[in-house]
Amino acid sequence: MAKKIKVKTPLVEMDGDEMTRVMWQMVKEKLLLPYLDMNIDYYDLHVKHRDDTDDQVTVDAARAIQKYGVGIKCATITPNEDRVREYKLKKAWKSPNGTIRAMLDGTVFRKPILVNNIKPAVSSWKKPITIGRHAYGDVYNNFEMNVPAAGKLEIVFTPKDTGKAKNTLVKDFPSAGIIQVNHNINQSILSFAQACFTYALGEKIDVWFSTKDTISKIYDTGFREIFDHEFEINWKEKFKKAGIEYFFTLIDDAVARIMKSEGGMLWALKNYDGDVMSDMIASACGSLAMMTSVLVSPHGWFEFEAAHGTVQKHYYKHLKGEETSSNSMALIFAWSGGLRKRGELDGTPELVKFAHMLEEAATATVEGGTMTGDLLVLADKKSSNKKVNTEKFIDAIAKTLHKKLHD
Ligand code: NAP
Ligand code: MG
Secondary structure: OOOOEEOOOOEEEEEOOHHHHHHHHHHHHHHHOOOEEOOEEEEEOOHHHHHHOOOHHHHHHHHHHHHHOEEEEOOOOOOOHHHHHHOOOOOOOOOHHHHHHHHHOOEEEEEEOOOOOOOOOOOOOOEOOEEEEEOOOHHHHOEEEEEOOOEEEEEEEOOOOOOOOEEEEEEEEOOOEEEEEOOOOHHHHHHHHHHHHHHHHHHOOOEEEOOOOOOOOOHHHHHHHHHHHHHHHHHHHHHHHHOOOEEEOOHHHHHHHHOOOOEOOEEEEOHHHHHHHHHHHHHHOOOHHHEEEEEEOOOOOEEEEEOOOOOHHHHHHHHOOOOOOOOOHHHHHHHHHHHHHHHHHHOOHHHHHHHHHHHHHHHHHHHOOEEOHHHHOOOOOOOOOEEOOHHHHHHHHHHHHHHHHHO
């Protein structure tokens, strides 16, 4: 066996829940540990461990990413009332992704993994559409309240300098209702714009940005103004030289245009819009399991993960001893993305090369006809196509990887 590749700086690893936790372990054992001598800074974000630590482990993991620069995260349960009962939790802890994103103040970029035997559902799409999702604000950092009965909702804003509070009547409730208050911070929106322009310039792709600015005259229009201004003063010339464009359009118009486009752009979206649209793009390009995700922070920190959740239904089958065919592609790409970035930052080209080979082995396995159930129904029909179970899929990739590395 050849010497293992050394990963110099500690990699921040965040373990997760359910089926993805099961696959995570297999990916490490079969695809990484045989080839890499990794220095791991491990955080167990299993929902029970988050509960035991009063969610301190999530904060510690985010701090570790701030310290070392690169984190790789497994999917995690965001507890709701059902989960609180299921795992006997103290409370419905916040989404770990929300907590980490807020601490890193970054932008999430999601790009589908394309394989040559699966055609996107939208026939005009020839190139991957990358989604740039703002990682702060909207419903993820909101305030919500039940209104028990008739009454007034007022907002009080107290400027720090003058201390003079100002009351604004928001709604005179005639009867019971519900309330949601969203906010955002200009600096975060600016970082979002900068991350998008930086990413697009690096990849040499156009930027489309869309919000509901016709209806939301302050919140959504605020996003537009910050983007337009930042582009005008810092990016216009660079984009022109690179032969790429930035344009803003109303989100309804953007949705309509995307469906008729060739793809190949970065579509920048607010937090909630990006959450929803990335699932649409993922499923149109294959499966949720074929979507990569990276959080890029303006401070130079990166967090890689799969865009999908913990694949709960498959996990329950797995617990009952039934066979599952869960797809580990996005988890593998989370690792390859993190390893590549670590290699770039540490100046270890052999690690960058390994990350590339790992991705090639994964896509070549699917293109060769060995795939999980979610892909089998989408792939070009061929008699040589073979559906395999969760573990056998990873084994097949391991075999391809081993061959590639020893050829
Ligand atoms: P999900 O885990 O994304 O799964 C939804 C469905 O998509 C699955 O039932 C499966 O469809 C398909 N799917 C997703 N990933 C797959 C994979 N790797 N291989 C094969 N099929 C895959 O969403 P969910 O079941 O709604 O959520 C489960 C938990 O995940 C929730 O507790 C939620 O809080 C959490 N979540 C976490 C993250 C994150 O950490 N980034 C993101 C989203 C959700 P079939 O059942 O039809 O096969
Ligand atoms: Mg989503």
